[in-house]
Amino acid sequence: MAKILVNDLAHSYALDPQTDQNWALKPLTLECADGGAYALLGPSGCGKTTLLNLISGLLKPSRGRIVFDGRDVTDASPEERNIAQVFQFPVIYDTMTVYDNLAFPLRNRAVPASDIDRRVREVAHMLELDGMLNRRASGLTADSKQKISLGRGLVRSDVNVIMFDEPLTVIDPHLKWVLRSKLKELHQRIRRTMIYVTHDQTEALTFADKVVVMKDGEVVQIGTPIELFEKPSHTFVGHFIGSPGMNILPCSIEGGKAVVAGTAIETANGSAYRDQGKRLELGVRPEFVSFGNGGIPVEVVKVLDIGRYRIVEARHSNIVVKMLVPEDAPIPQRAHVHFDPGHTRIYEDGWVVP
Amino acid sequence: MTLELKNVAKHVGTDVHIHETNLVLEEGSFNTFLGPTLAGKTSLLHLIAGLEPPTTGEVWFRGKNVTGVPVQKRNVSMVYQQFINYPNFTVYENIASPLRVSGLPESEIDARVKGTAELLRLVPMLGRRPSELSGGQQQRTAIARALVKNSDIVLLDEPLANLDYKLREELRDELPKFFAGRRCIVVYATTEPMEALLFGGNTATLDEGRITQFGPTAEVYKKPDDLVSARVFSDPPINTAAVTKRGSSIIIGETIELPAGKAFQSIPDGPYTIGIRPHHITPTVRKTGRAEIEGKVLVTELSGSESAVHFDLLGQTWVSLSHGIHRFDVGSRAKFYIDMEHTFFFDRQHRRIEGRG
Numbered sequence: 001m002a003k004i005l006v007n008d009l010a011h012s013y014a015l016d017p018q019t020d021q022n023w024a025l026k027p028l029t030l031e032c033a034d035g036g037a038y039a040l041l042g043p044s045g046c047g048k049t050t051l052l053n054l055i056s057g058l059l060k061p062s063r064g065r066i067v068f069d070g071r072d073v074t075d076a077s078p079e080e081r082n083i084a085q086v087f088q089f090p091v092i093y094d095t096m097t098v099y100d101n102l103a104f105p106l107r108n109r110a111v112p113a114s115d116i117d118r119r120v121r122e123v124a125h126m127l128e129l130d131g132m133l134n135r136r137a138s139g140l141t142a143d144s145k146q147k148i149s150l151g152r153g154l155v156r157s158d159v160n161v162i163m164f165d166e167p168l169t170v171i172d173p174h175l176k177w178v179l180r181s182k183l184k185e186l187h188q189r190i191r192r193t194m195i196y197v198t199h200d201q202t203e204a205l206t207f208a209d210k211v212v213v214m215k216d217g218e219v220v221q222i223g224t225p226i227e228l229f230e231k232p233s234h235t236f237v238g239h240f241i242g243s244p245g246m247n248i249l250p251c252s253i254e255g256g257k258a259v260v261a262g263t264a265i266e267t268a269n270g271s272a273y274r275d276q277g278k279r280l281e282l283g284v285r286p287e288f289v290s291f292g293n294g295g296i297p298v299e300v301v302k303v304l305d306i307g308r309y310r311i312v313e314a315r316h317s318n319i320v321v322k323m324l325v326p327e328d329a330p331i332p333q334r335a336h337v338h339f340d341p342g343h344t345r346i347y348e349d350g351w352v353v354p
Numbered sequence: 355m356t357l358e359l360k361n362v363a364k365h366v367g368t369d370v371h372i373h374e375t376n377l378v379l380e381e382g383s384f385n386t387f388l389g390p391t392l393a394g395k396t397s398l399l400h401l402i403a404g405l406e407p408p409t410t411g412e413v414w415f416r417g418k419n420v421t422g423v424p425v426q427k428r429n430v431s432m433v434y435q436q437f438i439n440y441p442n443f444t445v446y447e448n449i450a451s452p453l454r455v456s457g458l459p460e461s462e463i464d465a466r467v468k469g470t471a472e473l474l475r476l477v478p479m480l481g482r483r484p485s486e487l488s489g490g491q492q493q494r495t496a497i498a499r500a501l502v503k504n505s506d507i508v509l510l511d512e513p514l515a516n517l518d519y520k521l522r523e524e525l526r527d528e529l530p531k532f533f534a535g536r537r538c539i540v541v542y543a544t545t546e547p548m549e550a551l552l553f554g555g556n557t558a559t560l561d562e563g564r565i566t567q568f569g570p571t572a573e574v575y576k577k578p579d580d581l582v583s584a585r586v587f588s589d590p591p592i593n594t595a596a597v598t599k600r601g602s603s604i605i606i607g608e609t610i611e612l613p614a615g616k617a618f619q620s621i622p623d624g625p626y627t628i629g630i631r632p633h634h635i636t637p638t639v640r641k642t643g644r645a646e647i648e649g650k651v652l653v654t655e656l657s658g659s660e661s662a663v664h665f666d667l668l669g670q671t672w673v674s675l676s677h678g679i680h681r682f683d684v685g686s687r688a689k690f691y692i693d694m695e696h697t698f699f700f701d702r703q704h705r706r707i708e709g710r711g
Contacts, residue, residue, distance in 0.1 A: 043518050043520060043521075044488070141391070142391065143391075172390045173545055173546050173548075173589050174390065180655070181652075181662075181664050184655060185652060185653040185664075185684075188684050199518040201519060202519075202657060205657040206656070206662065225656055225658045226656060226658050228658060229657070229659055239520075242658070242659065243523060244523070287659050304554075306548060306551040306552060307631070307633075308631070308633035308675070327633075
């Protein structure tokens, strides 16, 4: 268990990086508290796996330092960093039994046999593998194999950090629910520092205390799931997190109010706006849009029933607003849409007006 | 003009991959095969395509028995989870490739390739090679190849599974548009209930080599025939419990007594399994007609817009899913409210019982 400090860390796969694009990870400073659950979230190519590999020591950074509990480990090997890692595809020994697979990381470090047995049984119990300990891993389903992989990551009690690289991507949705909550439960119980890399917002938001949202090698926002949802600091975060993502509508500003489609709209940050002449957008999540008496006049153009609510697309000339409507609520054909002022913000060149 | 599976079954050695199946798919329809890994989705697609012969039964297309007709002669397209394109061809040549064998005039090929590329928003990429494309663009190229030859049947086997979450969302939105107005039969296999709901059309729920239900998607979701179909078509997983119905009450594990929903008060007394989707169990009362239960909180997942609370009730894990942010201390006891009007009742054979009134 350790506090992890990443200081001015950057990486380029090019030997002699010239342009911005040569940097897979642009200079980044980040602190992970001891025992915290973190997620690195972003699309393919955003640099999240690069950052993970730098922390684990699989990659040497082009610049910057990595410090575990006050000890500089930038030049230390992965073994010296004492970490556990779980990958997207199960890494297990097919010819060994489930028990031996789980015991392997401990036997490798000459842990006493009685401790091994206790730890293996504990972890097997947590992951509901108790019933198959004596079975050979080769005959198991993909998700059982991934459970073993998770178990191997969790079995050692002395690691500084456990890192997960898209561990649930290949898992069926039903089991994903089970494993995700299991992992969260495990974290709440053992309070070990965990870093979880994913492109799946649901996994990131439900697992982590703090989510690091990345794009093009840069951190766009670090925050709790609730902060990222309620106060996205960039339109990218608004779009990437949430399903469907935030509505991002071109707007102008008059007298502290946003104007969209000729309608003045109250926002949370309109009064803070000072500059002029930049790209202005209004951001509001579909969750905070409702049918009302005032607001933008719209025509409902599409209704998608996804069970627990409907996703409604409402249009005003070329502006489309998405909104969520509960299961049993009526949906008019023509209406006005109202934005909750506390959750409606103005963005300037992508960044939220402070 | 339909595709029909008549008593089709597939055995491999002593394993039954597909139990005897009857299915009719209409021209111009979008159909989703929904089920967990190994439910038989891919096997069924292969039988439809003619990639594999059925062990018993017949496949009919447009009134003709095509059971023995090889895949090359069936005008079928397939899109797989792995993006399959020719790495040395440009996007243009990849899309054109299925037409090259047809002997169409070059002008016709050109028109079709460009039309399809436009539909799939690939026009700016026509000159690039697959390695210069994002995953989403690569898969759109593969889909374009499937569309360009105007196949009678287009089969998509988890085509979005390897894509990033957001890309998946975009393509999910676009896919039904690509097929709108076409005569082809589309079958889309997925493990994700959300995809079936987003596509609408028809859904077949699959489990262990059987189609458990087939019909319009919303109907299959809202009125599952049986417990298995309800399980397959619920994300997050549906909560279930063995109960006894007595008069106007249902009793869970002898100690918890809840009022049965209005529609279920008059069904015969006796043992049932109830099924409650997680969004019908909430930590606050929003409507009347809710039954109160108390559980021990195991874990809470706050995604910002929704809160999933996993709790223990009589040794079983239940999940509540609600809008907004609801915090609970792990290990604390908390009250939850079940929407009894939206609760499913299943009989001993796990068939769903229709409520009355």
